[in-house]
Amino acid sequence: MNKELEEPQMPLRPIPYSEWMDKDAYDEMGRRYESLLSEYRKLLSIKNSQIEGVSPSIDEDKEVYAVEEYEMLLRKYATARDKYNGKYDGMIETKEMVRANIKRLYDAIEKYGAIHPDVDLNAGDPADFKEEPGETSESFKERFRQHMDAVANSAKQFSEAFAKQQEINRGIVNLQKELDGEISKFADIRDKVRAAQQAAFDAAIND
Numbered sequence: 001m002n003k004e005l006e007e008p009q010m011p012l013r014p015i016p017y018s019e020w021m022d023k024d025a026y027d028e029m030g031r032r033y034e035s036l037l038s039e040y041r042k043l044l045s046i047k048n049s050q051i052e053g054v055s056p057s058i059d060e061d062k063e064v065y066a067v068e069e070y071e072m073l074l075r076k077y078a079t080a081r082d083k084y085n086g087k088y089d090g091m092i093e094t095k096e097m098v099r100a101n102i103k104r105l106y107d108a109i110e111k112y113g114a115i116h117p118d119v120d121l122n123a124g125d126p127a128d129f130k131e132e133p134g135e136t137s138e139s140f141k142e143r144f145r146q147h148m149d150a151v152a153n154s155a156k157q158f159s160e161a162f163a164k165q166q167e168i169n170r171g172i173v174n175l176q177k178e179l180d181g182e183i184s185k186f187a188d189i190r191d192k193v194r195a196a197q198q199a200a201f202d203a204a205i206n207d
Helices: 023-049 067-087 095-115 137-184 187-206
Strands: none
Touching: 023 067, 095 137, 095 187, 137 187
């Protein structure tokens, strides 16, 4: 089955508390925001790994959903999000704030890539061990010991380099997830970004 499903829009974050705001209403808004954020993350997880025949991979440890079930949950979430936006207008992020967040994250991703280049995973495996004609037993044992030490050191270097690369990858993935969430907050921003990404892709394959 090949179906492109819509993703949920991340809820708009409350702005910092000010004296002009009603404290009880602000606290209620905070609780509502956290509830929506939890639901947003749940819907992303469902879309990515829990929809039969659609998700890139299925998490067998979690409940599997049909497309129609996901779309129903998405509509319910969107309605709750719209009510939240309407009720707390003036106390939550504006479009300009979100645009500033997006610019900050694009800059952060660019900077992160500049200061975290890919790690060289080529640890330089030692040459294959070979016997030497006429070699004494003591010499053979010493060369073999040195060879095994070199193999162990090479494996250690690769393991450390791989762990460092994984850490770098997690950092960029987390930034990208944050950016994707910000982009999703306003439909017109999301659609412009998608159009720009598609145009860049088309230009690349037609170049």
